[in-house]
Amino acid sequence: MPHPTDLRPPFDRDSATAKVRAAEDAWNSCDPHRVSLAYSEDSTWRNRDQFVQGREAIREFLAGKWQTELDYRLMKDLWSFDGNRIAVRFQYEYHTAGGQWWRAYGNELWEFDAEGLMRRREASINDLAITESERKFRWPAGGPRPAEPAAVLCIA
Template sequence: MTSPSSLRPPFTRDTATAKVRAAEDAWNSRDPGRVSLAYSEDSTWRNRDEFVQGREAIRALLTRKWEKEQDYRLMKDLWAFDGNRIAVRYQYEYRAADGGWWRAYGNELWEFDAEGLMRRREASINDLAITEAERKFHWPLGEPRPAEPAVVLCIA
């Protein structure tokens, strides 16, 4: 398995794609400690309406997130890359505390330091209530998605 920090800028299509997949796999683990290691100690984030700085703040945000977003499954897709930046589009599904299902759609802009750690992340996210029957992501919870997904990222 490739370490996220072993994939360093400047990115090629292959290394940018691998960086996105490594991030997706880490986020699907729902392990805030594991995920936070991909970010620099002073990384800055914009996540919805939260602005955080530093690995510890990121770890705390992710802990809160996954306490609220149960049965979380995520797919990320490379949108564009250049030098030390990557743009990603993604979707994830989760079950809220009230039992209702949601699909979140978003875009992320990533900027990396020379060591391959993300120093800046800006995420724009929109949520859509869905029924359980409308769910698309069904692989085992906490596992990376299958190499050949049964679904493709789409608008609706």
């Protein structure tokens, strides 16, 4: 898999799909430093009701996220692309320290600079409490989603 910044705009279907999968793999590592390197130094985020500015703030945000969202597993799917922008739909599952499992559904809008770093991310996310038996994503935590069989994002 290419490094995320090897994939630069303008995007075609193959490079946009590869960019989404590279982001998914990085986020599934739950490594805030690794993930933050895909964002420009002055990247701006809207994540739910939070606004985050800059790579260091993104790193801190992600570190806090993965301290509370345990056994995190994420799937991203390319929705659309054009030039230096990509739209993604995603789902992820995690549990809290108290044992409550959650599935989060959402959409992200991404904008990249010429070097392939994300300079803008807007995420709209909805959460659904689930039971452990309702989980869909059961590959080992901290690793990439298996390539086969192909997993499909579901609405419910």
